[in-house]
Amino acid sequence: MEVGKPSRTAFATASARAYHQIAPEPRVFTDPLAVPITGVTAEELAEKAIAATASEPSEEIAFYRVRRLFMASRSRFAEETIADAVADGARQVVILGAGLDTFAYRNPDPTLRVFEVDHPATQAWKRQLLDKAAITVPDSLTFAPIDFESETLATGLASAGFVRDQPAVFIWLGVVMYLTREAIQSTLRYMAEQATPVRLAFDYVPPASDAAPEYRAHLRARADRLAALGEPLISAFTPTELAAELRAAGFDSVEDCSAADLVARYVGQAELGPAPERMHARVARALRT
Numbered sequence: 001m002e003v004g005k006p007s008r009t010a011f012a013t014a015s016a017r018a019y020h021q022i023a024p025e026p027r028v029f030t031d032p033l034a035v036p037i038t039g040v041t042a043e044e045l046a047e048k049a050i051a052a053t054a055s056e057p058s059e060e061i062a063f064y065r066v067r068r069l070f071m072a073s074r075s076r077f078a079e080e081t082i083a084d085a086v087a088d089g090a091r092q093v094v095i096l097g098a099g100l101d102t103f104a105y106r107n108p109d110p111t112l113r114v115f116e117v118d119h120p121a122t123q124a125w126k127r128q129l130l131d132k133a134a135i136t137v138p139d140s141l142t143f144a145p146i147d148f149e150s151e152t153l154a155t156g157l158a159s160a161g162f163v164r165d166q167p168a169v170f171i172w173l174g175v176v177m178y179l180t181r182e183a184i185q186s187t188l189r190y191m192a193e194q195a196t197p198v199r200l201a202f203d204y205v206p207p208a209s210d211a212a213p214e215y216r217a218h219l220r221a222r223a224d225r226l227a228a229l230g231e232p233l234i235s236a237f238t239p240t241e242l243a244a245e246l247r248a249a250g251f252d253s254v255e256d257c258s259a260a261d262l263v264a265r266y267v268g269q270a271e272l273g274p275a276p277e278r279m280h281a282r283v284a285r286a287l288r289t
């Protein structure tokens with residue numbers, strides 16, 4: 001991330017969730033705060049989305065649609081993981097690299113504590129957007145500004161009042177790929193050492209060399225664009241490597257699937273459109289019982 005500036009990719013993923021609320025596509029994830037948190041109206045959002053794709057060929061528009069469905073699907077996957085954890089007795093939710101995630105503001109249970117961890121610059125920007133949209137910050141939410149690369153979760157969450165000897169669920173969407181392997185490994189170990197049962201839901205990017213040859217140029221262009229935004233893709237894992245990291249950290253069960261399979265789970269294979277594997281992303285869920 002650029003020093004002192006909020007994450008640009010956080011705005012991009014939030015805009016995808018927002019546009020998903022109004023786009024003519026199957027609704028995977030319903031979030032009434034997704035549009036207001038971005039600071040634009042639904043009309044402005046629709047106009048921007050149409051203008052941004054006006055000169056794009058139809059296969060690119062089909063790709064943006066499936067990528068947006070993935071953004072919505074991974075949020076649904078995360079909130080299903082939270083529901084499973086709560087059913088198992090967890091009373092603490094930690095959202096790492098929260099960006100403009102709105103779970104905390106829709107959480108109907110005042111006794112379910114939510115901790116939003118994010119880079120201090122992104123979190124400060126989010127708090128301005130919350131104010132602007134008049135979204136109430138509930139007492140059940142605690143902000144924990146932490147830079148994963150230079151501060152430990154242990155220190156940041158302890159000072160936010162997070163309780164280590166009670167079960168918890170961790171959500172980590174759209175972040176792992178921007179961190180070093182060392183930062184990822186230490187964060188996984190911290191999470192797995194939480195009182196059980198502890199759950200984690202996150203997404204990650206496999207190595208570009210594992211993609212079908214016809215998508216590699218597209219993936220390189222995407223990596224270049226992200227680097228130019230100051231958010232280079234740093235870490236990639238094969239599913240096998242990732243499962244090994246999770247087990248080494250202490251998790252005892254791992255579920256993993258491709259972005260395309262996740263979207264198909266919610267909307268059906270027929271809605272995927274052409275070449276959904278071009279997304280080249282995966283989601284995973286890990287559990288320590």
Ligand SMILES: C[S@@+](CC[C@H](N)C(=O)[O-])C[C@H]1O[C@@H](n2cnc3c(N)ncnc32)[C@H](O)[C@@H]1O
Pocket residue numbers: 001006007009010013014096097098099100101117118119120122146147148149172173174175178
């Ligand atoms: C692509 S956004 C994802 C935001 C949100 N989870 C979502 O799915 O919309 C990446 C997030 O990771 C956070 N992030 C990136 N590097 C970080 C770091 N070193 N420390 C803390 N947060 C970081 C950014 O601030 C941003 O909120």
